[in-house]
Amino acid sequence: MEVLNLGNNQIIDIFPSWVEALSKLRIFILKSNKFYGPITLSQINQSFSMLQIMDLSSNSFTGGLPSNMFQSWNAMTREDKSQSTFLGRILNAPRSTLYYQDTVIVMIKGKERELTKILAIFTSIDLSNNHFQGDIPESIGIVKSLHLLNMSNNGFTGQIPTSLENLMVLESLDLSQNNISGEILWQLTKLTFLSVLNLSQNNLMGSMPQIKQFLTFMNESFLGNMGLCGPPLSRKCIAPPSDLLSxxxxxxxxxxxxxxxxxxxxxxxxxxxxxxxxxxxxxxxxxxxxxxxxxxxxxxxxxxxxxxxxx
Structure with missing residues (x-):
């Protein structure tokens, strides 16, 4: 089995850990159900090794994400050396290797899109609209070929993981509506393909990075963080007077x-x-x-x- 889509039902259950045994699974969707409880994973080294799309959004999952959650996701961990985005590569790759014939609806850059043919190079993780808590594990940096990451509307705490700098082809990042604190890491400025960013409604603080594509993001990407200052925000950073000594x-x-x-x-x-x-x-x-x-x-x-x- 390569595709398991149970989305948009009324299923009430815990996380189906037996799915890990599906060694060829590429698309795994449980969105818009009533799944609950923590995500429990076995110690199988090849769990989700072929997975390209995981969508657990709009359920009632709780607890923290397992630290080993992404370690064996080999289809997402292959480092992508290409300098073009996955949308740009549609024009260059042979048609016989581009698509799967399965149809699925995924959230792409804030909008639902129906993919009638799944790109072989498309990768996405959507954990939004649940009750996840705790820190975002640093192991997220392992999935280097990830294009879309949505962890919005949860209860994540701690700081933005520095390992996100490894996701060099990431195009959309949504961490909004959590309890994430600390500063916006300068490492995020390395993500030169990032075209959609939403960090709003958190507890972030400090000055905004004034470099590269961060200069193109609008005010709405950072609303609700009372400690942030500097462009594009209207709140100016107050520096101590340089002519006065303590x-x-x-x-x-x-x-x-x-x-x-x-x-x-x-x-x-x-x-x-x-x-x-x-x-x-x-x-x-x-x-x-x-x-x-x-x-x-x-x-x-x-x-x-x-x-x-x-x-």
């Missing part, structure tokens, strides 16, 4: 040797003034006493004689 910076730049010299000069001058003041005050007091004694001697000679004889 207290530590200011005190570290003081010339302490100069301060001590100034302190010494100031103290010396102060002591000199004090000494001069005391000298003048003593001399003045002596002159005053001489004047008083002279007055007493002239006006009261008998009293002065008595005081001198008594002393």
């Amino acid at each position: 207290f530590e910076d200011a005190t570290s730049e003081l010339d302490w040797e100069f301060m001590w010299i100034g302190f010494g000069v100031g103290c010396g001058a102060g002591m000199g003034v004090l000494f001069w003041t005391l000298t003048l005050w003593t001399k003045g007091r002596r002159e005053f006493y001489k004047f008083v004694d002279g007055m007493l001697l002239v006006n009261f000679p008998s009293t002065m004689f008595a005081l001198k004889s008594r002393s």
Whole structure:
């Protein structure tokens, strides 16, 4: 079996782990059902080795994604050396190797598209509209030939995994409506094929990368992240004034040797003034006493004689 499409039903069940035994499975769709519970995978090394399209969207899956979820997805892990997108390669590849004859509806860059013939080079993962939690595993960087990734409307936390920089042919990335925090990684600027990006309604913060195709994304791609600033957002980044130094910076730049010299000069001058003041005050007091004694001697000679004889 190469195609298993159970989408748009009313199936109530847990994740069908028995699907892993389908070694030739290329398309696996469970979207718009009532599946619930965590995704459980066995330790089979060849699980989903031929898988190109997985769509588990619009169910009630919970828990975190298994760390080994993408490790054996060989059809998505082959590194694509081509410099053209999968849409561009339609014109160049031999028609006999381009298509499968199966029909499926997938979400392509935010819109549902019916693929009447599946491209042999088309790869897509859609886990949107569930209740997944925890960090997005770094192992997502293994699927290097992935074109579309949608993990929107879940409860993912943590930061954007740095391993996304390995998805060099990724054309559409939707991580909106989660609880992802931290900064927008500069590594995402390496994804030069990325034409659709939605990081809105998260807890991202910091300044926007001002490089390459990030300059082409609109404001709507980043709405609801109150900590983000810089173009294309209307919220400007507030930088600290460059002409004002903090207290530590200011005190570290003081010339302490100069301060001590100034302190010494100031103290010396102060002591000199004090000494001069005391000298003048003593001399003045002596002159005053001489004047008083002279007055007493002239006006009261008998009293002065008595005081001198008594002393």
